[in-house]
Amino acid sequence: MATVTSFEELDVWQRARELARGVYAATRKEPFASDHALCNQIRRSVISIPSNIAEGFERGGRPEFIQFLSIAKGSSGELKTQLHIAHDQGYLSDEAFESLRRETTETANMIGGFIRYLAQSEIRGSKFKRTGSDRPRDKSGSKSRDA
Numbered sequence: 211m212a213t214v215t216s217f218e219e220l221d222v223w224q225r226a227r228e229l230a231r232g233v234y235a236a237t238r239k240e241p242f243a244s245d246h247a248l249c250n251q252i253r254r255s256v257i258s259i260p261s262n263i264a265e266g267f268e269r270g271g272r273p274e275f276i277q278f279l280s281i282a283k284g285s286s287g288e289l290k291t292q293l294h295i296a297h298d299q300g301y302l303s304d305e306a307f308e309s310l311r312r313e314t315t316e317t318a319n320m321i322g323g324f325i326r327y328l329a330q331s332e333i334r335g336s337k338f339k340r341t342g343s344d345r346p347r348d349k350s351g352s353k354s355r356d357a
Contacts (some may be wrong), residue, residue, distance in 0.1 A: 217267035222320045226260035226282070229317050233289070234308055244303035252292040258285035259317065272328055279325045286318035 217223050233256040236242060237249045259282045266278025290311060297307040 219266040220263065220267065220324075222317070222324050223260050223263045224266075225317050225320055226263055229289075229310075229313050230260060232255045232313060236296075236302060236306055236310060242296060245299070245301065248292065248296060248299070248301075252289065255285050255289040255292055258282065259289070259321075264320070272331075273279065276325055276328050279321055279328070281319045282327070283318050286314050286321065290314045290318075 214220060234250060239252060243249060262282035262285065263292060266275040269278065285347045287334075293302065293307060293310050293314065296302045297304075302310070
């Protein structure tokens with residue numbers, strides 16, 4: 211498996227970014243755009259998904275990354291609820307609602323799969339990588355190969 215060096219390389223982040231584009235396109239249209247409270251809230255929810263994926267990645271540790279992925283997955287549930295509310299208010303057509311709901315569910319599933327993968331992997335994160343010069347020394351004073 212290739213080493214990922216930037217969150218932009220993650221398929222899950224790219225997918226969440228596409229979801230944000232779709233939500234922004236839907237919220238620009240009237241009458242949705244006139245409901246400032248719901249429009250702002252749904253945008254904050256969708257922004258939170260790729261933002262938390264990026265923040266977790268940049269933290270450099272697996273436990274923190276998993277935590278931020280969990281927050282992103284939670285934001286997808288919040289988004290899905292707001293999509294239902296927008297549909298109930300007549301702001302989204304049946305087709306637009308189903309498309310965004312499906313995309314949100316697929317993104318959440320992708321995040322969940324990534325969480326499971328990371329939880330079972332040996333990957334520790336960039337902040338745990340050590341170069342030869344900063345490896346801890348064992349009792350004999352030799353550099354440990356295990357770190």
